[in-house]
Amino acid sequence: xxxxxxxxxxxxxxxxxxxxxxxxxxxxxxxxxxxxxxxxxxxxxxxxxxxxxxxxxxxxxxxxxxxxxxxxxxxxxxxxxxxxxxxxxxxxxxxxxxxxxxxxxxxxxxxxxxxxxxxxxxxxxxxxxxxxxxxxxxxxxxxxxxxxxxxxxxxxxxxxxxxxxxxxxxxxxxxxxxxxxxxxxxxxxxxxxxxxxxxxxx
Amino acid sequence: xxxxxxxxxxxxxxxxxxxxxxxxxxxxxxxxxxxxxxxxxxxxxxxxxxxxxxxxxxxxxxxxxxxxxxxxxxxxxxxxxxxxxxxxxxxxxxxxxxxxxxxxxxxxxxxxxxxxxxxxxxxxxxxxxxxxxxxxxxxxxxxxxxxxxxxxxxxx
Numbered sequence: 061x062x063x064x065x066x067x068x069x070x071x072x073x074x075x076x077x078x079x080x081x082x083x084x085x086x087x088x089x090x091x092x093x094x095x096x097x098x099x100x101x102x103x104x105x106x107x108x109x110x111x112x113x114x115x116x117x118x119x120x121x122x123x124x125x126x127x128x129x130x131x132x133x134x135x136x137x138x139x140x141x142x143x144x145x146x147x148x149x150x151x152x153x154x155x156x157x158x159x160x161x162x163x164x165x166x167x168x169x170x171x172x173x174x175x176x177x178x179x180x181x182x183x184x185x186x187x188x189x190x191x192x193x194x195x196x197x198x199x200x201x202x203x204x205x206x207x208x209x210x211x212x213x214x215x216x217x218x219x220x221x222x223x224x225x226x227x228x229x230x231x232x233x234x235x236x237x238x239x240x241x242x243x244x245x246x247x248x249x250x251x252x253x254x255x256x257x258x259x260x261x262x
Numbered sequence: 263x264x265x266x267x268x269x270x271x272x273x274x275x276x277x278x279x280x281x282x283x284x285x286x287x288x289x290x291x292x293x294x295x296x297x298x299x300x301x302x303x304x305x306x307x308x309x310x311x312x313x314x315x316x317x318x319x320x321x322x323x324x325x326x327x328x329x330x331x332x333x334x335x336x337x338x339x340x341x342x343x344x345x346x347x348x349x350x351x352x353x354x355x356x357x358x359x360x361x362x363x364x365x366x367x368x369x370x371x372x373x374x375x376x377x378x379x380x381x382x383x384x385x386x387x388x389x390x391x392x393x394x395x396x397x398x399x400x401x402x403x404x405x406x407x408x409x410x411x412x413x414x415x416x417x418x
Contacts, residue, residue, distance in 0.1 A: 063399070064406035069282075069379040071356045072363065077277035080291060081269040084298035091299075 133172035133212075133226035140164035143174065146261035151252035153241040155180055156200070161224075163256055169231030171256060175202060177214045177241070179221045186244045187218040198244045204229045205238040205251060229254075265305055269298050272318050275380055279322060282379070283371045284334065285364055293329060297322045312389060319376065319390045326372075335368060362412040370405035377402055 130138070137143055143162030150159045162174040177184050177200055185199040199214040200223075207230045216223025229237060235256035241249045276297055280290035300321050308317055326334075363371065376387040388398035 064403045064410075067374060067378045067406050067409055069359075069363075069374060071359050072278070072282050072375075072379060074278050074281050074287075076274055077294065078291065080277065080295045081266055081273050081298050084269070084295045085266055085302055087295070087299050088302035 131226050131228070132166060133174070133228040136166040136172035137162050137164045137174055137226070139167075140172075144261060145256075145259040147259035149259060153250040153252055154243075155182055156184075156241060156249065158202070158239075158241060158252060160254060160259065163254075163259060166228065170233075171229040171235070173227045173229060173254065174224065175227060176224050177202075177222060181221055183219050183221055183244065184214045184223045185216040185218050185220055198246070199223065200244060200249075201242040201246065202227050203240045203242065204233060205240055206233055211242075265302070268314060269301065269318075272315060273298075275315070276318065276322055279319065279372075279375050279380060280326070282363065282375050283326065283368060284329075289329075289334065293322070293325050297325050300325065313386070315380075316382070316386050316389055319380070319382075320392075323372070323390055323392075330368070358413055358416050362409055362416055365412055366405065366408060369401065370408060373398070373401050373405045374409060378406070 143164045145160070145163045148159060148161055150157055157178040157180060159176045159178070160173060161176055162172075164172045166172050179200070185197055187195050187197055189195045197218050199216060201211050201213050202225055203211040204227065210228045210230065212225045212227040214223040214225045227239070236253070238251045238253050240251040243249050273294065277290055277294045280293045280297075281287060284290050284293065297318070301318060304317075304321060308314075312320070363374075366374070372391065373387070376382045376390060377384065382390065384399050384402060385395045387402075388395040391398060393401075
């Protein structure tokens with residue numbers, strides 16, 4: 061096959077075009093600027109969203125841990141809205157006075173009791189020192205008779221003459237039970253009887 | 263040399279290519295600008311494997327294909343007075359060539375512009391069009407013949 065000779069197309073030359081390169085380069089620069097700004101905005105918004113999510117997650121975890129950290133008795137009283145009792149009886153045990161402030165049923169059975177223990181001049185918590193230089197704190201303790209596995213120490217600063225504690229009483233003891241008060245040496249000071257029915261609101 | 267200067271050296275050729283293939287000045291200007299816009303982005307990836315003109319017309323051809331997919335050739339290009347050749351003395355010959363050229367298929371116009379107007383060799387032009395050199399030679403042969411036939415047919 062004989063190759064077709066070239067055609068002279070120079071008459072098709074349209075001449076010099078208008079300026080087009082500068083416009084294209086300016087458009088490209090604008091695109092780069094806009095893309096960069098958009099990328100920065102997206103990165104900033106994304107980072108902020110991640111940071112907020114992390115803070116939220118941490119706060120949620122803290123609240124969760126905090127609520128679990130509450131003793132069962134304290135939690136029950138908080139949930140009950142301040143207890144079911146209308147009476148706040150005070151019991152005399154040796155030199156101390158023990159006042160029942162709040163009583164509330166625990167979900168699943170048993171009672172939660174909020175006590176204030178007044179040592180009437182005697183410390184309810186002391187700091188004990190042992191020979192090697194260590195020390196520990198010991199407080200007066202309440203123990204439900206018949207459920208010695210759930211003692212509750214009075215919360216107080218060392219040397220304080222009063223403090224408070226939340227006591228858990230198992231369902232097996234019913235609504236009428238005895239509670240022992242132990243001093244800071246864990247010696248039994250005496251006991252008193254709590255009658256839930258008598259202190260409840262009627 | 264600045265990128266802008268390099269582009270400016272090829273501006274006339276790119277514009278002429280689009281104008282003769284598309285047949286419409288405003289479309290040709292738009293496609294030329296789009297080609298240089300894309301070339302700005304592609305410049306970082308240019309490794310010098312091909313000549314700048316081959317690389318640039320490769321981009322131009324992509325721009326053309328995309329525009330044709332968006333219906334660029336669905337309308338008949340109008341014959342504008344400004345588009346007619348202005349450098350040759352023989353006005354009738356210019357008109358005949360212009361009219362005959364416009365009756366060709368787009369692929370024939372591309373093929374002829376690359377080789378017989380822009381001066382690409384068949385191998386380079388084949389690279390620009392993304393086909394092998396043999397196929398391109400066949401296409402070029404047929405395009406030239408068709409253009410000649412139409413010019414002869416239009417001559418009284």
